Amino acid sequence: MPPDAADVIIQNAQLRTMDPQNPVAEALAIRGNRIVAVGSKTEIMAHEGPDTHVIDGKGGTLMPGFFESHLHILPGGVSLERLNLADISGAEAFEIAVRDFANRYPEAELLIAFGANYTLFGDDTRITRRHLDAAIPDRPFYMIACDFHTGWANTKALKAAGLMQGRDLGPASEVVMDAEGTATGELREAAAMDCIMAIKTAGTREMLGMSGLEPDSVTQAQREEDIAFLTAGMEYCARHGITKLINMDGNRYQLELLAEMEQRGTLSCRIEVPYRIPNNADGDPIGKAVQMTRDFATEKVSCGRVKMFMDGVFDNWTALKLEDYPDRPGYRGAPIVPPALFERLCTQADAAGLQISVHAVGNGAVRHVIDGYAAARAANGPRDSRHRIEHIDNIHPDDIPRMKEIGAVASMQPVHVPGKAGLPLEPTVTLMGRENWPWAFNWRAIHDAGVPICFATDWPISPLDPLHAINCALTRQPWSDDLPDPRLTLDECFEAYTTQGAYAAFDEDRLGSLTPGKLADMVLLEGELSSLHCDGNLQVRPVLTICDGTITYEAS
Numbered sequence: 358m359p360p361d362a363a364d365v366i367i368q369n370a371q372l373r374t375m376d377p378q379n380p381v382a383e384a385l386a387i388r389g390n391r392i393v394a395v396g397s398k399t400e401i402m403a404h405e406g407p408d409t410h411v412i413d414g415k416g417g418t419l420m421p422g423f424f425e426s427h428l429h430i431l432p433g434g435v436s437l438e439r440l441n442l443a444d445i446s447g448a449e450a451f452e453i454a455v456r457d458f459a460n461r462y463p464e465a466e467l468l469i470a471f472g473a474n475y476t477l478f479g480d481d482t483r484i485t486r487r488h489l490d491a492a493i494p495d496r497p498f499y500m501i502a503c504d505f506h507t508g509w510a511n512t513k514a515l516k517a518a519g520l521m522q523g524r525d526l527g528p529a530s531e532v533v534m535d536a537e538g539t540a541t542g543e544l545r546e547a548a549a550m551d552c553i554m555a556i557k558t559a560g561t562r563e564m565l566g567m568s569g570l571e572p573d574s575v576t577q578a579q580r581e582e583d584i585a586f587l588t589a590g591m592e593y594c595a596r597h598g599i600t601k602l603i604n605m606d607g608n609r610y611q612l613e614l615l616a617e618m619e620q621r622g623t624l625s626c627r628i629e630v631p632y633r634i635p636n637n638a639d640g641d642p643i644g645k646a647v648q649m650t651r652d653f654a655t656e657k658v659s660c661g662r663v664k665m666f667m668d669g670v671f672d673n674w675t676a677l678k679l680e681d682y683p684d685r686p687g688y689r690g691a692p693i694v695p696p697a698l699f700e701r702l703c704t705q706a707d708a709a710g711l712q713i714s715v716h717a718v719g720n721g722a723v724r725h726v727i728d729g730y731a732a733a734r735a736a737n738g739p740r741d742s743r744h745r746i747e748h749i750d751n752i753h754p755d756d757i758p759r760m761k762e763i764g765a766v767a768s769m770q771p772v773h774v775p776g777k778a779g780l781p782l783e784p785t786v787t788l789m790g791r792e793n794w795p796w797a798f799n800w801r802a803i804h805d806a807g808v809p810i811c812f813a814t815d816w817p818i819s820p821l822d823p824l825h826a827i828n829c830a831l832t833r834q835p836w837s838d839d840l841p842d843p844r845l846t847l848d849e850c851f852e853a854y855t856t857q858g859a860y861a862a863f864d865e866d867r868l869g870s871l872t873p874g875k876l877a878d879m880v881l882l883e884g885e886l887s888s889l890h891c892d893g894n895l896q897v898r899p900v901l902t903i904c905d906g907t908i909t910y911e912a913s
C-alpha cells in the first residue's frame with residue numbers, strides 16, 4: 358500500500374482537464390480536498406489503498422467543476438418554491454397556471470411568480486393589471502419579468518401597496534401610469550418593485566442583497582428559513598455540476614448565513630458574495646466592502662468584490678444606449694450611477710484592492726463603466742485588477758480594445774440572447790437598434806480581442822444549467838443573414854465555465870483545471886458532448902459532482 362494512498366480515485370473516464378500542460382488523461386486521484394495525481398489508469402491505481410473509494414467513470418467525461426460566474430443564490434433558492442412562468446404563454450395557459458398555484462398556497466399573503474416574458478399575452482400587448490385580474494382578482498398577485506427588471510401587480514396588490522395613484526421613486530424606477538392617472542400595474546426597476554414586495558410581512562429578505570440592504574432585525578427562525586433557501590439553491594447548483602458560485606447581489610447578512618453553513622459543513626459549493634453598493638452610495642460603501650472582505654475569507658466563503666448597476670434592460674427602456682431608442686427620439690436611457698460618483702467609487706474600490714463588477718447591458722452603460730475603470734487605473738496606476746463588466750448585451754466596437762487595454766473581464770450570459778432560452782426576440786432586438794446587432798452578445802469579437810470571457814446564467818433570471826447555456830451559445834442563429842457569427846467553440850465555452858471563470862475570480866492558482874495540487878472540484882458528465890451542438894433534448898448530464906474533495910451530487 359502506498360504511504361500516500363488516495364481517498365478517492367476516479368478511473369475509466371475521459372478527462373478533459375482544461376490544463377494545457379496535460380489536456381487528456383484516464384484517471385485522477387484525490388487526497389483530502391486536493392487533486393494529487395492525474396494520469397493513465399495504471400499510474401493512478403498505484404495510489405489505491407485499502408480505504409480508497411474507487412469510482413468507475415463508465416467512460417464519461419470528467420471535467421473541472423463549473424464556475425457559475427453570475428447568479429443570485431438566495432433569490433434562486435426562493436425561486437424553487439415560486440411559480441415559474443418561463444414556459445407559459447397566452448392568457449389561457451397563464452390563468453390555469455396561476456389558479457393552480459394560488460390553490461396550492463392558500464395562506465400566502467402575496468402570490469409571486471417569476472420568469473414572465475414581456476410578450477406573455479402577445480407580441481404587441483403590453484401587460485397590465487387587467488391581464489392579471491382576469492386570472493386572479495381576489496388575492497394580491499405579483500409577477501416578475503424574466504430579466505427581473507420589471508414587475509406586474511394585479512389591482513388587489515397595487516391597492517395593498519398604495520400604488521394605484523402612483524408614487525415618485527426618483528429617476529431609476531417608475532410606477533407606470535395610464536392616461537387617466539391610474540397605475541397600469543407595470544413597475545420598472547427595484548424601487549418600484551420593492552413597493553409590492555413590502556406587502557409581505559415575512560420572508561422578503563431574499564431581495565435585500567439586490568439593493569445592498571441589510572434586514573432590520575432577524576429572528577433565529579427567519580435565519581433558519583433563509584439558510585434552508587440557500588441550502589436548496591446550492592444543492593440545485595451541485596446537481597448541475599457547479600462547484601463555485603459568484604453571487605451578484607450581496608450584503609453582510611448573506612455572508613453571515615453562509616459562514617454559519619460552512620461551520621455546520623452544509624455548503625455544497627464555494628461562494629463569493631460581493632457588497633452591492635446602493636445606488637445613492639450613502640455612508641462608506643467601500644469601507645463596508647473592505648470590512649466584509651476581512652471578515653469572510655475562507656476557502657469556501659469570501660467577499661473581495663463590490664457590485665454596482667449602471668443601467669437596466671432594453672425591454673423597459675432602462676438600458677443605457679449611445680444612440681436614441683428607435684421609438685423614442687431624444688431618449689437614450691440614463692446612467693443609474695452618475696459618472697462623477699461612479700469614477701470616485703471605482704477609484705476608491707480599486708485603491709482598496711477590491712474587484713469591481715458592474716451590470717451594463719446597453720452600449721452606453723458599457724462605455725460609462727469602462728470610463729470609470731480607466732479613471733481608477735489612471736488615478737491608482739495599473740494593477741492586475743480584473744474589473745468585470747456584467748452582461749454586455751451590446752458594446753460599441755471602439756470599446757472592445759479599451760476593455761483589453763485596462764485588463765477588464767467580460768462576464769456574459771448565453772441564455773440572455775433574445776430568441777434563446779425562452780426569451781422572445783421582440784421587442785428587445787428592435788429596441789436595441791438594427792445598427793447594433795453586429796455587436797450584440799458578440800462573444801467572438803470580444804474573445805478574439807484578447808478580453809477574457811466567463812459565462813454564467815444570472816439564475817434565477819435564466820435557467821441555471823451550464824450545459825443548457827453552452828448549448829444556447831453553440832446553436833445561436835444570427836438575427837439576419839448579414840451578421841457575423843459570434844459563437845465560440847465548445848472548448849472555448851468550456852474555458853468560459855472553468856479556467857476563465859477561475860481567472861475572473863482570481864482563482865486560477867487553486868481551481869479551474871484538473872491539475873495535481875489544485876483543490877478537488879470536478880464534475881463527471883454522462884452522454885455525448887456532441888449533442889451540445891444540436892437543437893433538441895440534451896443528451897449529456899452531470900452524474901457526479903465533487904466539491905472540496907466531497908461528493909455533493911450523485912445521480913441515482
Ligand SMILES: [Zn+2]
Pocket residue numbers: 427428429605815818
Ligand atoms: Zn444578475
